Amino acid sequence: MPTEIEGTHKIGEHELFTKSWKPDEPPKAKLIFIHGFNDHIDRYYTLFPTLASRGIEVHGFDQRGWGRSVRKPEHKGLTGPTSTVISDIVSFIKQHLPSSVPVFVMGHSMGGGETMILASDPQYEDLMPSIRGWILESPFINFPKGQEPGGITVFLGRLAGRFLPHKQRLSALPAENLTRDPEVVKSLKEDELIHDMGTLEGLAGLLDRAALLSQGKAKLNKGVRSIWLGHGTKDMGTSYEASDAWMRQQTQxxxxxxxxxxxxxxxxxxxxxxxxxxxxxxxxxxxxARLGPEDVHQTSAAKL
Structure with a gap:
């Protein structure tokens, strides 16, 4: 059985809750996982134990403003600007480097968008050779059709975020829109670590990152070697079509x-x-499949 280990990762005065899932035998690979909006690292069911059972060591953390990294009510949803969000992720990744086995980075929803922004940020281009592959689960690139906020709403939200960055706002998606399993819906509603709160600054950053991705303004660094993206066709949280379009653009x-x-x-x-x-x-x-010679994959046709 995989071993679960809890801990903390300190960044300045902030302590982020961390958790790892380690295989019984020496790992074949490591996965750094970035969770989504209004979520925490303990809500991923069989994903991490299954990966660990197959020899993949998993490391994740509750992002600033979420889960057990929140220690005061006023910290709920207090992520800071995008620069802080990305630097937190980089700090956590670097804690696991150098590594004797290949390292992969995976993000879900908001975390998927953050992962793509990190992989596109020239400031962190020197990190790319250390990451064997990037994995995206239902990343936030755009809203699903029919759920896009109006232009005036977005403009006013971003403007308010500049003047009242720490103001909290209830911002949860309906639990019924996230999963088809009624038991998971029930647990989402009862989970005391899910606070449904975002700050104006954090929400503005979320929208800005999505705009950079959907408009093609965020360009992947040259050192990005491999990408896998999975998305459901009935996703009511993020856009399946936007994910498809984004992947088709990554011809490099x-x-x-x-x-x-x-x-x-x-x-x-x-x-x-x-x-x-x-x-x-x-x-x-x-x-x-990516633990062997890389040229096998680099020369194969992309599956789109």
């Missing part, structure tokens, strides 16, 4: 794959109970 990355989950909702890791192992093993298979 020869080893890339877009995986469609027909009929699945936003949380692929917490979809119907029978499907969770399918998703977890898809991720594990992709990682384990």
């Amino acid at each position: 990355v020869k080893d890339r794959e877009f995986k469609t989950y027909d009929g699945w909702y936003h949380q692929l890791h917490a979809d119907q109970p029978d499907n969770r192992l399918v998703f977890a093993n898809d991720v594990a298979d992709w990682i384990l």
